Amino acid sequence: xxxxxxxxLTGSLVGISCGMIGCYLIVRRMxxxxxxxxxxxxxxxxxxxxxxxxxxxxxxxxxxxxxxLATTIFIQWLYASGVPEDxxxxxxxxTLFAIGVILISLFAKDVHLDVNxxxxxxxxxxxxxxxxxxxxxxxKATATxxxxxxxxxxxxxxxxKELKITSFDAALALTIGLPVTFIHYLLMTMVSLTAVxxxxxxxxxxxxxxxxxxxxxxxxxxxxxxxxxxxSALVGVLSAVSGYYAALWWDVSISGSMAMxxxxxxxxTWIFSxxxxxxxxxxxxxxxxxxxxx
Amino acid sequence: MKYGxxxxxxxxxxxxxxxxxxxxxxxxxxxxxxxxxxxxxxxIGNAVEEIGGEHVEVVSLMGPGIDPHLYQATQxxxxxxxxxxxxxxxxxxxxxxxxEVFENMSDHTPTVAIGDTLPDDVLREDMEDDNKTDPHIWxxxxxxxxxISNITDTLSEEDxxxxxxxxxxxxxxxxxxxxLHDYAKEQTANIPENQRVLVTAHDAFxxxxxxxxxEVKGLQGxxxxxxxxxxxxxxxVGTLVSKNIKAVFIESSVSEKSINAVIKGAEKQGHNVTIGxxxxxxxxxxxxTEEGTYIGMYRHNVxxxxxxxx
Numbered sequence: 001x002x003x004x005x006x007x008x009l010t011g012s013l014v015g016i017s018c019g020m021i022g023c024y025l026i027v028r029r030m031x032x033x034x035x036x037x038x039x040x041x042x043x044x045x046x047x048x049x050x051x052x053x054x055x056x057x058x059x060x061x062x063x064x065x066x067x068x069l070a071t072t073i074f075i076q077w078l079y080a081s082g083v084p085e086d087x088x089x090x091x092x093x094x095t096l097f098a099i100g101v102i103l104i105s106l107f108a109k110d111v112h113l114d115v116n117x118x119x120x121x122x123x124x125x126x127x128x129x130x131x132x133x134x135x136x137x138x139x140k141a142t143a144t145x146x147x148x149x150x151x152x153x154x155x156x157x158x159x160x161k162e163l164k165i166t167s168f169d170a171a172l173a174l175t176i177g178l179p180v181t182f183i184h185y186l187l188m189t190m191v192s193l194t195a196v197x198x199x200x201x202x203x204x205x206x207x208x209x210x211x212x213x214x215x216x217x218x219x220x221x222x223x224x225x226x227x228x229x230x231x232s233a234l235v236g237v238l239s240a241v242s243g244y245y246a247a248l249w250w251d252v253s254i255s256g257s258m259a260m261x262x263x264x265x266x267x268x269t270w271i272f273s274x275x276x277x278x279x280x281x282x283x284x285x286x287x288x289x290x291x292x293x294x
Numbered sequence: 295m296k297y298g299x300x301x302x303x304x305x306x307x308x309x310x311x312x313x314x315x316x317x318x319x320x321x322x323x324x325x326x327x328x329x330x331x332x333x334x335x336x337x338i339g340n341a342v343e344e345i346g347g348e349h350v351e352v353v354s355l356m357g358p359g360i361d362p363h364l365y366q367a368t369q370x371x372x373x374x375x376x377x378x379x380x381x382x383x384x385x386x387x388x389x390x391x392x393x394e395v396f397e398n399m400s401d402h403t404p405t406v407a408i409g410d411t412l413p414d415d416v417l418r419e420d421m422e423d424d425n426k427t428d429p430h431i432w433x434x435x436x437x438x439x440x441x442i443s444n445i446t447d448t449l450s451e452e453d454x455x456x457x458x459x460x461x462x463x464x465x466x467x468x469x470x471x472x473x474l475h476d477y478a479k480e481q482t483a484n485i486p487e488n489q490r491v492l493v494t495a496h497d498a499f500x501x502x503x504x505x506x507x508x509e510v511k512g513l514q515g516x517x518x519x520x521x522x523x524x525x526x527x528x529x530x531v532g533t534l535v536s537k538n539i540k541a542v543f544i545e546s547s548v549s550e551k552s553i554n555a556v557i558k559g560a561e562k563q564g565h566n567v568t569i570g571x572x573x574x575x576x577x578x579x580x581x582x583t584e585e586g587t588y589i590g591m592y593r594h595n596v597x598x599x600x601x602x603x604x
Contacts, residue, residue: 003376055387057394116364117390124367125395128375247369254369 003127006139008244010126011206011258013145014198015236017152018207019214021194023225023232024187026215027167029085033072033188034211036093037195038115038204040071043100045118050107060118061200068196071096072188080181115204123202123255141201148197155190156229163187164225202255209259210236217269220276235265329453332378334389335362336578337432338408340588341442342382344467346449349456358580359546362388378403380452382445385410386417388429406448408441416440418500430576432588434501435475439468474589475505478596482506485603492599493530493542495553498575502595513552531559534567541570541602546577570602 018034025031041064048063049055071092078088104113126141133143156163166173166183173180198207218231242265243258250257271278328351333339339354346352353374356365362384375381383389383396385407396405409431416437418428432438446464450457482490490508492499497512511533513526533539534556542557544550553569560567573595579585585594 003372007372057391114363121391122367124369124371125375125392127372129395129398244369251368251370253366254372256366257369 004244006127006142007123007254008241010123010139010142010145010202011240011244011254012237013142013149014202014206014210015214015238015240016233017145017149017194018198018210019232019236020152020156020229021187021191022211022215023218023228024163024167025191025211026219027225030075030089031212031215032086032089033075033191034195035208036075036089037068037071037192038199038208040067040093040096040100041119041196041199042115043067043096043103045115046100046103046108046113049111049113049118050103055111055113055118057118057200061196064119064199065193065196067096068192069189072192073185076184076188119196120199120203121201123206123258124253126201144197144201148194152190152194155186159183159186168225205259206255209262210239213239213259213262213266217266220269220273223275235262235269239265329449330377330379332374332381334383334392335576336586337588337591338382338384338442338445340578341467342445342449345442345445345460345463347459347463349453349459350449356577358586359577361576363390363576365389375399380448381405382448383407384429384431386427386429386431404448404452406444408444411444412437412440418504428497428500430498430501432501433499434505435471435478435592436505437501439471470589474592477593478506481596481600482508484600488537489539489603491533491537491539491603493534493539493553493556494573494575495543495545495550496575498545499573513556527555527559530556531563534560535563535565538565539567539603541568543570543573543599543602545573545575546579568602571598573598 022031022034025033044063044065044067045060046063047067048059051063052059074092074096075088078091079085083091121141123141126139129140130137131140131143132138162173162178162183165176166178166180170180173183195207195211198210214232214235215228217235218228221231222228239262240258243261244254246252246261247254247257269277274280328349329346331339331342331346331350331352333342333352333354335356336354336358339352342350342352355367355371355374356362381396381399381403383392383405385393386409387393388409389396393407396407399405409429412431417431431441443464446460449460453460485508490506491511492503492508493511493513495512496514497510499510499512502508503510511530513530534542542553544553550569557567557569574585574591578588578591579594584590
């Protein structure tokens with residue numbers, strides 16, 4: 001496969017895995033979690049550096065994953081104790097990020113240490129950073145994302161009912177004896193692993209966009225969770241593919257342009273969605289009441 | 295759920311088809327005899343042009359005004375990497391995660407980190423810690439010459455037919471660099487000894503200071519992305535006031551906001567500091583201008599510094 005194909009495939013896999021997980025975050029009003037993690041991982045890489053005294057990417061990834069997980073757990077704690085979702089996200093990530101900044105100025109001032117360098121990947125370089133798996137040479141990031149996508153699919157298919165009920169009706173889930181808290185934490189673990197793994201492969205902006213935008217499009221298009229998941233993944237793939245060609249056209253950053261195309265697709269959905277779109281709303285409100293009833 | 299899975303399978307097919315159909319011709323076929331070279335920073339690109347002359351075709355990933363610490367790849371960089379027959383990069387952690395990519399590519403394409411072969415004793419570093427090596431090696435001409443001689447060696451290996459030409463070009467270029475070095479030494483000697491303090495936004499000029507006997511103070515750390523603390527500002531202000539330094543410098547690739555805080559701080563203590571001018575640190579000037587070449591940019595820096603501090 002040529003280098004274009006690897007980039008398209010990698011972008012599409014980010015779209016599918018982050019897009020599907022993002023659906024659950026949207027219905028739980030926690031969609032900015034990915035953005036929060038993209039900031040709090042700074043603490044992770046600083047701690048990893050302080051412990052290992054090395055900028056090796058493996059240590060950075062482990063540090064980021066640990067702090068990513070901690071971020072989601074802290075947020076879940078605060079939320080469970082009654083702090084609103086958005087506030088708990090804001091409190092946790094700003095605090096962790098700030099601790100990271102302070103630790104850098106205290107202990108690692110002379111080190112070339114920043115999140116962009118140490119953790120965030122660049123989708124443009126994906127095709128050239130390869131590993132050999134079963135005799136085939138494939139890009140490391142593509143392999144990582146393939147793994148993440150498979151785990152995400154297994155997670156969603158295996159716990160489909162449980163995730164659905166706990167997301168939409170936690171009270172009902174409790175009364176029928178589902179381990180609601182456990183499922184919450186499991187989902188949060190999935191979010192942080194998906195986020196950190198994808199950060200390492202393709203960088204922050206694309207990952208955050210793919211968590212938020214495809215799910216939001218799907219949310220405007222359907223009321224069924226299964227359809228929402230599928231549409232979300234589809235929008236993720238469309239954003240990646242159209243974004244790649246937009247980047248080719250304008251010669252700009254590939255991940256930036258994939259994220260931008262997500263925004264364009266959302267705009268179209270928002271205007272034209274048959275049920276919740278601007279046009280259909282406008283039609284509904286301009287139709288005389290009698291006709292609507294009749 | 296079934297409905298969802300079906301759609302999902304369909305979608306993956308779409309992704310795969312679009313992925314495969316876009317499989318464009320792989321570049322690298324050379325109708326002409328030139329070696330296609332890709333470099334990260336333009337400083338290295340410039341050196342390759344000088345040494346390779348007409349036998350190479352050079353493109354740089356990081357053009358004028360682009361801070362390598364904050365570089366973002368664009369679509370056309372893919373082709374630059376794909377078509378490259380030789381890749382030169384700085385190394386010493388300047389290009390961050392790209393190093394991993396280059397090391398990986400070295401299986402098919404010669405990739406050379408020109409800074410990585412420098413002996414430890416010429417590099418400014420904390421001896422206990424490899425991560426603290428200063429990557430801005432192009433600011434000491436002697437060190438830079440050692441680094442870019444790697445270019446000559448690599449080109450000669452790849453293209454033995456023109457090895458002699460490369461050697462000659464290197465000699466000619468080194469002569470120019472020696473002249474530049476002498477010029478810089480002469481000029482900086484004009485600065486009164488107690489004024490030889492170079493205050494800049496980020497720590498890029500340590501090699502420069504070392505070469506010309508100047509004390510260097512940077513507000514930010516080695517990376518332009520580092521945060522600076524209150525103590526850093528106060529520390530700098532203290533130095534400016536106590537040594538009665540006339541000017542501080544801004545950098546083409548770093549915002550001047552940070553250095554303004556220092557100027558204001560010195561003002562409060564009754565010491566007037568001016569901005570001595572803009573120095574090229576990590577990025578060179580626009581293509582086609584004097585400052586778009588290594589020598590032009592270096593000369594600009596020397597002149598700016600000397601004029602402001604003399």
